[in-house]
Amino acid sequence: MYTRLHTACPAAPRAWTVELRSQAGQLVLTCLQCPSGGRPVTAASARSAALAHLARHARADLRAPHLRTCHCHERGCGWHRRHRGCAGPIRLLLSCERGGRVWRLADACGACAAATAHAAVVPDTVLAQTPCLPSGGLRRRRTRGPGEHVRVAEILSYLAVALPSDTSAGARLIALQVALRVNAVLRVDLPAGLLRSLRIDSPAACRELERARWLSVVAGPGTEGVALQLRDATLLTQAPARPDRRRAADWALRRGSLARTRGTEPRLQLLGVYLAAYSDPDLGVGLREYDRVVHDCGMPDHRLSRALHDLADNGVLKTWQICPDSGDLHWKLSPGQR
Known part of the structure; x- marks a missing residue:
């Protein structure tokens, strides 16, 4: 009897891109990762609509830190000027290109994030449930994350x-x-x-x-x-x-x-x-x-x-x-x- 070995497919990278395109006289928000077509948006709401769409993708794909990789590095570091190489923790990086027509949210290391123009790191801490305190009394809460x-x-x-x-x-x-x-x-x-x-x-x-x-x-x-x-x-x-x-x-x-x-x-x-x-x-x-x-x-x-x-x-x-x-x-x- 033979056992077939199965290698799990790697998870899809945490990188999402939306683009604002002019179609038939109107502005359309198009996501490169969504199979459905784009949806019309107004010029005034385009920025908030793009950020909200990217946020939904990120919330639907939460992962432990050790399972996240620098997607910028995986793509050959073509999103920024040259630097000495990947380094630092993996963070979510929001970047804007073509004067606000293209928005991208992706995992990137600290070095790539610092070298990317028109980009900012999304505050990288997590929502956590408040732990149950023992019956012996209250315990002072520890600060979580950075100062x-x-x-x-x-x-x-x-x-x-x-x-x-x-x-x-x-x-x-x-x-x-x-x-x-x-x-x-x-x-x-x-x-x-x-x-x-x-x-x-x-x-x-x-x-x-x-x-x-x-x-x-x-x-x-x-x-x-x-x-x-x-x-x-x-x-x-x-x-x-x-x-x-x-x-x-x-x-x-x-x-x-x-x-x-x-x-x-x-x-x-x-x-x-x-x-x-x-x-x-x-x-x-x-x-x-x-x-x-x-x-x-x-x-x-x-x-x-x-x-x-x-x-x-x-x-x-x-x-x-x-x-x-x-x-x-x-x-x-x-x-x-x-």
């Missing part, structure tokens, strides 16, 4: 891709709080006290994000605050535990208030939070490509330079310089800003 610096940096990088490039600094600050505080049904309530602490034009910022179809305003803004419904389902794909996200949101608020000077200046708050998130927590030093900072903060080159000068003048930055050879921005936070 506040990393969480805020990931969200800011993601928003740079998910939001229109001309989104204002005030709207990006609201979006940061929404992304970190949203619950499991994509709903978030921002109290009036939190909105006042941001010192921005909250109604205008919410309307801007609503026009971008990134969220919907359910109630307010008013004396009680504002209730929002997030339309970007990608953030729910791999959502961190909510208490940890709320701590990161509070951390971002504190860093923004330290960077604020001379009244209401959202650009200084945003840049202050960004630089703090990408700084070494102990030494306060940071290094980032200058063009990447311009992209992630949505600031023109001349406005970013002015904001760096202002942060140095008000004591947030101790030093900063742009390397003429590499184009990298080097900075060091003042001791009280770490």
Whole structure:
């Protein structure tokens, strides 16, 4: 009697691409992985529809970390500029090509993700059930996943891709709080006290994000605050535990208030939070490509330079310089800003 050996087929790669095509005078969302034809979308809803479709694919194909591979490497690393090779953990990378006509969500290593233009890592933590506590009493909850610096940096990088490039600094600050505080049904309530602490034009910022179809305003803004419904389902794909996200949101608020000077200046708050998130927590030093900072903060080159000068003048930055050879921005936070 002979036994036939059977080798399991490898699982399909976690990489999905959607394209926005003009057909018969209308815009059609087409998925390269779906057998069905495309569906019509409006220009205003195209971005949110593309992100929601990619999120559904990712939620339907959850895998343990050791079963995920760098799909960029598998494709010959043709999605980015040359670098020294694959390295780092496998993360979900959202990338945009052809001016927003093509969107891709795929597993990629940290090195490939860093080398890919117009891309951002989807925050890579998992939803987990709260463990049952023993009858002997309460036990202090451990923080899961990365710390506040990393969480805020990931969200800011993601928003740079998910939001229109001309989104204002005030709207990006609201979006940061929404992304970190949203619950499991994509709903978030921002109290009036939190909105006042941001010192921005909250109604205008919410309307801007609503026009971008990134969220919907359910109630307010008013004396009680504002209730929002997030339309970007990608953030729910791999959502961190909510208490940890709320701590990161509070951390971002504190860093923004330290960077604020001379009244209401959202650009200084945003840049202050960004630089703090990408700084070494102990030494306060940071290094980032200058063009990447311009992209992630949505600031023109001349406005970013002015904001760096202002942060140095008000004591947030101790030093900063742009390397003429590499184009990298080097900075060091003042001791009280770490």
